[in-house]
Amino acid sequence: MHKSITPAKRANALTKSVASGMVRQMVQAITHQSKENAMPVITIDTATLTREKKEQLVATLTRNASEITGIAPEKFIVLINELERDNIGVGGQLLSDILK
Numbered sequence: 001m002h003k004s005i006t007p008a009k010r011a012n013a014l015t016k017s018v019a020s021g022m023v024r025q026m027v028q029a030i031t032h033q034s035k036e037n038a039m040p041v042i043t044i045d046t047a048t049l050t051r052e053k054k055e056q057l058v059a060t061l062t063r064n065a066s067e068i069t070g071i072a073p074e075k076f077i078v079l080i081n082e083l084e085r086d087n088i089g090v091g092g093q094l095l096s097d098i099l100k
Contacts, residue, residue, distance in 0.1 A: 038071050043079045047088065047095075054080055 042061050049057070058078045066073040085096035 038069075039075055039077060040065065040069065040071060041077045041079060043081065045081045045083055047085060048082050049080070 042065060044057070044061070057080070061078055062073050062076045065071075065076060085099060086094055088095040090098060
């Protein structure tokens, strides 16, 4: 049986390609509602970013997710969770120690 790709899966794949350097990307969409009533939430966990980088990230994720899903850009909510390097572990070590 052929499964169709949901807008959330498409947007998730997009965020992974757009924010490839990030710790984790996740897109959550309300798929049981129509596109007119949908309020998709894009959540990204990342190291600390400048305000300019956040603006660029929000604009790019919103624009691309809107193009893929057909949902109006103004319906999207983007949440950025900044993590300090002491709060990120990679391979059993703190990222702050790895980057010393």
